[in-house]
Amino acid sequence: xxxxxxxAPAWFALAEAKEALGDRGGAAxxxxxxxAADPSDALGAAPRLAIAGGEATRKLPSAYVAQLFDGYAAxxxxxxxxxxGYRGPALIAAAxxxxxxxxxxxxxLDLGCGTGLxxxxxxxxxxxxxxxxxxxxxxxxxxxxxxxxxxxxxxxxDHLRRFVAAFDLIVAADALVxxxxxxxxxxxxxxxxxxxxxFAFTVEAQSAEGYCLRPTMRFTHARRYVEAxxxxxxxxxxxVDAASARREGEADAPGLIAAFARPDGLNPNPQGRCGCALPxxxxxxxxxPAADPRxxx
Numbered sequence: 001x002x003x004x005x006x007x008a009p010a011w012f013a014l015a016e017a018k019e020a021l022g023d024r025g026g027a028a029x030x031x032x033x034x035x036a037a038d039p040s041d042a043l044g045a046a047p048r049l050a051i052a053g054g055e056a057t058r059k060l061p062s063a064y065v066a067q068l069f070d071g072y073a074a075x076x077x078x079x080x081x082x083x084x085g086y087r088g089p090a091l092i093a094a095a096x097x098x099x100x101x102x103x104x105x106x107x108x109l110d111l112g113c114g115t116g117l118x119x120x121x122x123x124x125x126x127x128x129x130x131x132x133x134x135x136x137x138x139x140x141x142x143x144x145x146x147x148x149x150x151x152x153x154x155x156x157x158d159h160l161r162r163f164v165a166a167f168d169l170i171v172a173a174d175a176l177v178x179x180x181x182x183x184x185x186x187x188x189x190x191x192x193x194x195x196x197x198x199f200a201f202t203v204e205a206q207s208a209e210g211y212c213l214r215p216t217m218r219f220t221h222a223r224r225y226v227e228a229x230x231x232x233x234x235x236x237x238x239x240v241d242a243a244s245a246r247r248e249g250e251a252d253a254p255g256l257i258a259a260f261a262r263p264d265g266l267n268p269n270p271q272g273r274c275g276c277a278l279p280x281x282x283x284x285x286x287x288x289p290a291a292d293p294r295x296x297x
Contacts, residue, residue, distance in 0.1 A: 201257075
């Protein structure tokens with residue numbers, strides 16, 4: 001540490017060692033030092049502080065998510081689909097059919113598209129499909145499917161904010177679990193949708209109010225919170241149902257499948273500042289991270 005006081009991985013390793021020994025104060029100090037050494041937070045020090053109860057965080061750092069999935073891309077589909085029984089794309093396809101039976105869409109955007117698992121069940125009803133993801137390695141695999149008309153490497157909220165009334169369908173399959181505060185994403189999606197456009201997504205659910213960063217390094221959201229944030233963005237609910245998109249351990253992870261619409265006459269607020277009172281309390285859950293939080297649970 002003395003020879004490389006600004007080397008974030010050393011501070012992060014020290015933080016994990018102190019955490020394992022039960023030294024929460026020492027771990028928090030080392031996590032803060034790691035964050036100071038690397039403000040982009042590619043190692044995820046800020047969310048680890050949040051889990052430990054020392055800090056609040058509204059989303060996972062983009063650099064952390066990009067690095068995580070770049071290293072995970074080669075085994076992503078086998079782990080997620082075979083190991084965790086992932087069914088997010090199927091849930092979204094079914095929700096769209098329920099909300100808009102037989103409807104075809106001129107231009108769709110897949111948020112956090114990853115390797116493109118959502119493309120196949122949706123492509124048949126789309127004239128054009130675009131995807132956005134933070135991970136170049138995941139995007140390279142999505143490109144190999146030859147189902148996307150365009151793929152962009154970007155933060156999904158930043159990407160959405162480039163568009164006004166551009167898409168008639170936006171989907172997010174297992175992507176919003178990396179955001180706690182959903183207001184920026186929902187406001188940007190509402191702005192990017194044409195009147196009558198649909199926003200369909202999955203989240204992991206919780207019974208408590210607001211949202212919570214779990215030791216798995218994934219956020220869970222209360223149904224009331226999701227509905228309130230959507231209403232603040234001017235989105236109209238078409239479907240909000242309990243549904244699990246994947247397993248966690250031996251049990252299905254509680255979740256929600258939802259479809260909202262942008263009504264005619266919406267005056268969108270692209271910055272996500274609604275000026276209303278939302279039940280957006282941040283809560284931290286659990287005192288210890290998963291066995292390896294760098295491996296998606």
